[in-house]
Amino acid sequence: MSSTWIDISNLKKPLKFNEFSVNFNTDLYNAKPLPNDIQKKLDNRWNELLNDDKPGRILYNESKFRLHSIDWKANEDDDSKQLILNLGLTDYKSFICTQQQILPDEIRQHIEEDHLSHPLGVGCLLITSDNYFVFVKRSSACIDSPHMYDIPGGHAEPRNLKTNSKEDIIEEIISSTIAECVDETNVDRNSLLVDSFFFVIVVVRNQTQYGRPAIEFCLRMPKGGIDIEHQTTNQGTLDGGHSTFNNYATKKTLANSSFELALLITNAVQLKTLLGNKANHDTLWYVGLALVCASLLIQVVNACILVLMGTDDISKERRQHRLISLNNFSLILSVLLAIVNVVLNVIVAVDPQILAGTINGTKSA
Numbered sequence: 159m160s161s162t163w164i165d166i167s168n169l170k171k172p173l174k175f176n177e178f179s180v181n182f183n184t185d186l187y188n189a190k191p192l193p194n195d196i197q198k199k200l201d202n203r204w205n206e207l208l209n210d211d212k213p214g215r216i217l218y219n220e221s222k223f224r225l226h227s228i229d230w231k232a233n234e235d236d237d238s239k240q241l242i243l244n245l246g247l248t249d250y251k252s253f254i255c256t257q258q259q260i261l262p263d264e265i266r267q268h269i270e271e272d273h274l275s276h277p278l279g280v281g282c283l284l285i286t287s288d289n290y291f292v293f294v295k296r297s298s299a300c301i302d303s304p305h306m307y308d309i310p311g312g313h314a315e316p317r318n319l320k321t322n323s324k325e326d327i328i329e330e331i332i333s334s335t336i337a338e339c340v341d342e343t344n345v346d347r348n349s350l351l352v353d354s355f356f357f358v359i360v361v362v363r364n365q366t367q368y369g370r371p372a373i374e375f376c377l378r379m380p381k382g383g384i385d386i387e388h389q390t391t392n393q394g395t396l397d398g399g400h401s402t403f404n405n406y407a408t409k410k411t412l413a414n415s416s417f418e419l420a421l422l423i424t425n426a427v428q429l430k431t432l433l434g435n436k437a438n439h440d441t442l443w444y445v446g447l448a449l450v451c452a453s454l455l456i457q458v459v460n461a462c463i464l465v466l467m468g469t470d471d472i473s474k475e476r477r478q479h480r481l482i483s484l485n486n487f488s489l490i491l492s493v494l495l496a497i498v499n500v501v502l503n504v505i506v507a508v509d510p511q512i513l514a515g516t517i518n519g520t521k522s523a
Contacts, residue, residue, distance in 0.1 A: 178373075453498045
């Protein structure tokens, strides 16, 4: 990309939101690989960032579109021009390591323009009915430009594509732009004037981040500035709608703990009854005792896992993998717990005296 920004003010007509095209070619437009020793140092830097225990830190890796260059295509029918984005693939890790972080000279000197990640950002200048612009303040948990005011925006996500066709990529760029407006300002998607006032206004490069590119749109909405300020103030979420509170694990913990507390009490009573039944130490008694002890042990282990799940920080990539593993292990334990108690109930049905001896013995004493 040779220029800091692309001037579209001299076009014959405004550039509608869908009046641009893309060339997607990973062979031509991906970044060139770095030397192995330099890449290893960047990988170590990334791991250091992942291991940073700053509370609420949001950092994870996802694939992104890489903007290699921009072309213009003349339309002979109406003497207009079409904006063409030449795209490859990159990822967020590469951007953080090559463009966002301050690197020592012995590493930076090996990183040239063709090595840079250049993930294509999307942004939207929201215009209210009373002609105010909408800005959002980035959370302190963001590793990229925390505490800064910005227009709603983010990135188009290659993982959302059904195919790598030009049409699907254009649709993803447009839909992700609209989604960021909705998520970060809490406005109703249907209230945005997409069909009547939605234009491409500029392709920018952030020179403080070695030319990080973004395609910027403008979009009008029928609500006033006061209404938007009220909505975003009362939203109560992190970074314009992206909360890192572990709702999933918390709800799962509450639901499972209620069930397992009742089962724990039942098994404790069964264990006391079995141990008090001294007159009937047959094979079923030993099997029943083993099953009750196994059930209690599984519940204790599962309770510890649920506590870890409920308190884990899912905003970190390494924590997310850990949470998935814990959840899968907890599910396996829950299945085993159900099987153990089904077998235990079958044994009690076959020989009810196993759990009746203590009561009778107490009465006879």
